[in-house]
Amino acid sequence: MKEQTTTASPMRVQFLGTGGAEGVPVVQCECDHCRRAREEGGRLRRRRSAVYLRLPHYNLLVGAPPEVREYVHNYRITELQGVVALNNEFAHIGGIKEFEYWQPASLDFLSVPALFRQIRREYWTERLRRVFYVLPLYPNTPMYLGPEFQIWAMTLSSQPATFGLMVQMDHRKIAFLGQAPVERLPRLALQHLRGADAVVVGLPARAPEEDIQQRLQHLHQWGQDLNVGQVVLSHVGHQAPPHDTLEALAAEVAPSVHIAYDGLELAL
Numbered sequence: 001m002k003e004q005t006t007t008a009s010p011m012r013v014q015f016l017g018t019g020g021a022e023g024v025p026v027v028q029c030e031c032d033h034c035r036r037a038r039e040e041g042g043r044l045r046r047r048r049s050a051v052y053l054r055l056p057h058y059n060l061l062v063g064a065p066p067e068v069r070e071y072v073h074n075y076r077i078t079e080l081q082g083v084v085a086l087n088n089e090f091a092h093i094g095g096i097k098e099f100e101y102w103q104p105a106s107l108d109f110l111s112v113p114a115l116f117r118q119i120r121r122e123y124w125t126e127r128l129r130r131v132f133y134v135l136p137l138y139p140n141t142p143m144y145l146g147p148e149f150q151i152w153a154m155t156l157s158s159q160p161a162t163f164g165l166m167v168q169m170d171h172r173k174i175a176f177l178g179q180a181p182v183e184r185l186p187r188l189a190l191q192h193l194r195g196a197d198a199v200v201v202g203l204p205a206r207a208p209e210e211d212i213q214q215r216l217q218h219l220h221q222w223g224q225d226l227n228v229g230q231v232v233l234s235h236v237g238h239q240a241p242p243h244d245t246l247e248a249l250a251a252e253v254a255p256s257v258h259i260a261y262d263g264l265e266l267a268l
């Protein structure tokens with residue numbers, strides 16, 4: 001897997017958090033995963049999911065979870081042009097008010113219009129209105145962010161309306177599917193995913209270890225069928241096995257599946 005950051009790579013992707021809505025460890029949970037995460041830390045800890053995309057002259061934060069302030073400081077995010085919101089749940093957008101004090105006070109806010117109406121109702125403030133320039137991301141329609149790169153929101157299901165994100169630059173593509181099940185995607189989404197360099201998928205919350213093994217094998221085969229370079233597993237809940245177990249399982253049964261961890265960087 002291409003984990004190294006190089007200046008020659010025009011597209012860089014950093015996973016700021018890779019956990020589910022509850023994170024790992026979960027408050028007051030004494031399961032083995034949470035207990036180990038508390039004691040050993042490192043890649044066993046997973047904060048809520050968000051991704052930092054570095055593109056030529058335009059850096060984007062995908063998601064604004066409640067930890068967003070911590071992410072901005074810890075990962076030293078100083079160059080930011082926009083925030084993409086494809087989910088209106090607290091775990092994905094609950095930190096948006098932190099941007100009330102962003103300096104310089106000018107950022108793009110990209111979201112699907114129907115979703116933005118909900119976000120505006122629940123989270124928007126007068127200060128945010130002054131900081132953000134709200135831009136509509138029309139589903140399945142590329143938005144050009146520069147001469148050679150574009151992003152778009154892919155419809156992943158209609159009921160409830162869920163969206164993934166595709167980022168394309170020259171001939172390189174990375175897709176983020178959130179927690180959408182890969183076996184129930186619309187034909188159009190599959191068409192867009194075909195030949196992608198990387199597809200980031202989630203892991204269902206509850207699954208015993210033997211099911212996880214099958215799941216990894218399935219994801220590997222699914223990626224191979226679509227000619228995907230690598231399938232990256234993120235959004236890992238605390239009921240899933242810990243990072244080291246997942247990594248060992250994937251190495252054994254699903255060589256094209258990679259397990260994301262907080263801080264992982266990909267250069268595409």
Ligand SMILES: [Zn+2]
Pocket residue numbers: 025026029030031032033034035238239
């Ligand atoms: Zn737990």
